[in-house]
Amino acid sequence: MTRADYIVVIFALLLVPFLFTRYWQAPAQGETAEILIGSDKKIEVSLNKDQELNVEGPLGASVIRVHDGKVRFIDSPCRGKQCIHSGWLQHSGDFAACLPNRISVAVLGSKRRYDAINF
Amino acid sequence: MSRRHNGALHASRARGWQSFLHIVVICACMPLLLAACDNDESSLHKARLVAFGTLVDISTWGVNDDTAEQAIAAVEASFNDIDHTWHAWHPSTLTQMEARLAKGEEIELDADKIAFFKKARALSDASDQLFNPAIGKLIALWGFNQDDRPQGPPPEPDAIKALLALHPTMDDLIITDTTLKSSNPAVRLDFGGFAKGFAVDKAIEIMRAHGISNAIVNAGGDLRAIGNHGTRPWHIGIRHPKESGIIASVETGGDESVFTSGTYERFFEYQGVHYHHIIDPRSGYPAKNTLSVTVIHDDAATADAAATAMVVAGPEQWQKIAARMGITKVMLIDNNLTVYMTPAMAKRIHFEIDPPPKVIIGDAT
Numbered sequence: 187m188t189r190a191d192y193i194v195v196i197f198a199l200l201l202v203p204f205l206f207t208r209y210w211q212a213p214a215q216g217e218t219a220e221i222l223i224g225s226d227k228k229i230e231v232s233l234n235k236d237q238e239l240n241v242e243g244p245l246g247a248s249v250i251r252v253h254d255g256k257v258r259f260i261d262s263p264c265r266g267k268q269c270i271h272s273g274w275l276q277h278s279g280d281f282a283a284c285l286p287n288r289i290s291v292a293v294l295g296s297k298r299r300y301d302a303i304n305f
Numbered sequence: 306m307s308r309r310h311n312g313a314l315h316a317s318r319a320r321g322w323q324s325f326l327h328i329v330v331i332c333a334c335m336p337l338l339l340a341a342c343d344n345d346e347s348s349l350h351k352a353r354l355v356a357f358g359t360l361v362d363i364s365t366w367g368v369n370d371d372t373a374e375q376a377i378a379a380v381e382a383s384f385n386d387i388d389h390t391w392h393a394w395h396p397s398t399l400t401q402m403e404a405r406l407a408k409g410e411e412i413e414l415d416a417d418k419i420a421f422f423k424k425a426r427a428l429s430d431a432s433d434q435l436f437n438p439a440i441g442k443l444i445a446l447w448g449f450n451q452d453d454r455p456q457g458p459p460p461e462p463d464a465i466k467a468l469l470a471l472h473p474t475m476d477d478l479i480i481t482d483t484t485l486k487s488s489n490p491a492v493r494l495d496f497g498g499f500a501k502g503f504a505v506d507k508a509i510e511i512m513r514a515h516g517i518s519n520a521i522v523n524a525g526g527d528l529r530a531i532g533n534h535g536t537r538p539w540h541i542g543i544r545h546p547k548e549s550g551i552i553a554s555v556e557t558g559g560d561e562s563v564f565t566s567g568t569y570e571r572f573f574e575y576q577g578v579h580y581h582h583i584i585d586p587r588s589g590y591p592a593k594n595t596l597s598v599t600v601i602h603d604d605a606a607t608a609d610a611a612a613t614a615m616v617v618a619g620p621e622q623w624q625k626i627a628a629r630m631g632i633t634k635v636m637l638i639d640n641n642l643t644v645y646m647t648p649a650m651a652k653r654i655h656f657e658i659d660p661p662p663k664v665i666i667g668d669a670t
Contacts, residue, residue, distance in 0.1 A: 222353055225354040268453075279544075279550070279551060281360075285355060285358055285452070286452065290360055299540070299542070300541060300542035301521055303523070303551070304523070304564070305525065305526055305567070
């Protein structure tokens with residue numbers, strides 16, 4: 187091996203930790219859900235942590251519960267309660283919305299498999 | 306001799322340095338190449354807005370922030386404008402028109418609105434009146450003309466019969482190049498998803514006018530995709546009609562609309578019976594036997610009318626309607642989750658459930 191070869195090998199070895207830290211991403215931390223309020227305000231919540239959120243919409247507070255990797259509406263100040271009827275959301279792409287209160291919840295998933303969902 | 310040897314040594318050293326430099330340059334570029342893969346997502350813009358009483362998701366690929374934001378704002382304005390024009394039960398241009406049509410008055414309309422009526426009538430005729438936007442009174446009788454879920458009970462059979470006897474269709478409208486008149490007072494217009502499909506087509510026009518050639522506009526079940534996501538096609542999931550999650554997926558190419566009409570979208574239950582919003586204009590009751598129909602076609606408005614008509618047509622008659630409407634890619638899922646597809650659709654559908662469903666392939670005839 188020439189001196190140049192040694193230098194290349196050393197250089198390559200030095201590159202490994204850099205590439206490792208820069209591009210090796212830890213496996214995604216489970217799934218997350220996106221709560222959209224109106225057309226622009228977004229909250230992202232992890233489905234790994236059980237919690238209950240009071241989300242203020244134009245009609246009042248909608249209550250969204252995260253439990254055991256799933257998320258659902260448990261209360262909303264609308265009349266139809268369609269959002270509550272939607273039940274638990276778990277899979278990537280599942281979503282429920284309280285349109286009168288302009289709040290929606292969508293499960294994003296650790297990896298986006300689809301660019302859009304036809305439903 | 307020794308001099309010459311020395312010279313050769315120099316040359317080989319120089320070559321060594323040269324190849325060393327090459328390698329250094331390649332190594333230095335590697336992170337950049339990898340970074341280029343990462344940047345894929347930075348050309349993607351996503352926005353979600355509420356219009357037509359549904360969520361509208363918009364994605365654009367390959368344009369800068371400003372262009373994407375301007376186009377999305379213009380699309381939102383257009384959606385709201387179409388909603389205010391064609392909404393069937395909120396105060397809209399349509400509800401104002403209707404009051405005058407019911408009195409038998411002749412209404413003057415601009416070219417855009419005339420084109421909308423003509424397209425709806427042509428699709429209604431092509432569908433053998435199974436897509437019939439003139440049965441608004443029947444829809445209202447069932448209570449599907451409000452934002453909230455109807456509570457039931459279902460209407461009295463006599464009330465349904467009385468409305469059916471008046472036989473309102475789009476053919477009762479007298480449409481000239483500038484005016485509109487109705488010859489049947491029983492006509493009440495409810496364009497439902499068709500207006501949404503029309504709005505999606507407009508949205509794609511707006512995208513193109515902003516120089517965007519890669520985009521998805523998804524208004525609930527009405528989706529139109531143009532171009533692709535960088536080097537790969539757009540990947541669209543189709544919702545399972547009975548469970549949460551995805552039943553199948555398709556990849557779009559070029560410019561295509563993917564539209565699903567499902568009986569699970571709006572419904573109510575009364576004494577254990579499921580009543581959904583797609584009313585069969587022949588019987589006056591919700592269409593039987595079908596859970597959903599997915600259509601791939603070039604324009605969204607046609608895809609919408611065709612999918613709705615084929616939910617009504619059901620597993621026995623969908624092929625006839627597909628042929629009449631010139632639709633080649635259809636997937637119908639019946640109440641037993643049996644999937645009926647045209648051969649052209651079968652080539653595009655990738656099932657995402659295990660085991661895959663029972664499939665019956667048949668051409669549009």
